[in-house]
Amino acid sequence: GELNLYIGGGEGGIYYQFVEMLQEIYPDFTVYPSDAGSASLAQTIVDEVEAGSPQADVFWSIDASSLGYVANNDAYDPLPDEAVDSVPSDFRGSDNAWVGVAGRARSVPYNTNELSAEDVPSTVAEIPSADALGSMGWAPTYGAFKSFVTAMRIIEGEDAARQWLSDMQDAGVERFGNEYVVSQQVADGAVPAGFANHYYAMRVKNQRPDAPVDLAFTEGDAGALVNVAGALAIQGTEKRDLVANFVRHLLSAEAQEFFATVSFAYPMIPGVEPVGGLPTVDELNPPEFDLAELSDLEPTLELMRDAGVL
Structure with a gap:
């Protein structure tokens, strides 16, 4: 299938690199990415949804604040439980509005x-x-x-x-x-x-x-504070199954190891350890805090x- 993706930030091309890897693995899967700052894209999404003309299916944001902005403006479709339940609730939006993919x-x-x-x-x-x-x-x-x-x-x-x-x-x-x-x-x-x-x-x-x-x-x-890059399904997408499958791949052990190894990010799922001698998220002591408030x-x-x- 084909997926229109808004990439906020991009971590120096790492997100694009991952998308290209997916397309090589799945020849029938095509991503049409557009990138800009996360905050700018969050506003674009809200404006497009309010106008009834969303132009993308997925928002992959560099930070939770932009995901929270989209969610607070009801410009999302909830992600299915089975796509996100491997991630601790601290790193998911309420109503499965979004899910963290890298910490x-x-x-x-x-x-x-x-x-x-x-x-x-x-x-x-x-x-x-x-x-x-x-x-x-x-x-x-x-x-x-x-x-x-x-x-x-x-x-x-x-x-x-x-x-x-x-x-x-x-x-x-x-x-x-x-x-x-x-x-x-x-x-x-x-x-x-x-x-x-x-x-x-x-x-x-x-x-x-x-x-x-x-x-x-x-x-x-x-x-x-442990902040996250994360993904969100944009309200009005007609490709919810494909979006959910994309998110599942972002949260696969292979993808989580890729983000940890290439960008030194904290993995979001159990069983994948951070690299370089970092303490695990469980060993850190972050505050009780709703990341969407950012x-x-x-x-x-x-x-x-x-x-x-x-």
Whole structure:
């Protein structure tokens, strides 16, 4: 069959690579992909569904916030239980609106020549006053960081989130363009530690096996958030069976191993382990948090602007 696919983000072509692999395995299966930023495509989907003219069958988003936006606007068709029940409920939308296919954990990359894991506090609230960490690095304009602040705002409250941003600035945090650069700067010793999704340090280590960088994880707070890339069936698709089959393939052991190996993502299904010595999702201690709430971004942007971060 033929499937029209909206790809949000694309993880540097990894999603396209997977789609091409599927088409090689199944000669009768053809995907017509279109890509743009996840947030932009989420808005496009909502607009198209409201106009009664959806142009794609599946949305494969780089983050849960965009999936949540589509779901909150009722622009989805629920996925069948049998396609998604291998994934823990924390990484699925309510009503099976969407399902996570690859996870990424918030982390604190640190330079092992300067720090040990014990130097990193177990909560982000303690980090601004942790003298051992010195001037850390962050990338406040980066989408993953905004999701982290959104989670902090919802879990801890706006005042606490604003105060934390202010305290980090008072502590001399250094600003970089994205979290891969943050992780590189940590490995180079330019800053002793930083804030980043876990896989950026993994990519640094993959390119520079001797790089003095490792990961620490906070516990039970926004700094321990595990976000997901995921898939959603767009409301009005006439190919629900094909969509469900596509999602099942995204969640197959082979696909999960592919994402873990190529992009260092956290697998979403039992039986597939993360690579590179990462703790499993079960060993992490993420907060109790509905990932769909990450779609409530505008108050976060206002808060960050108010704090002088944006």
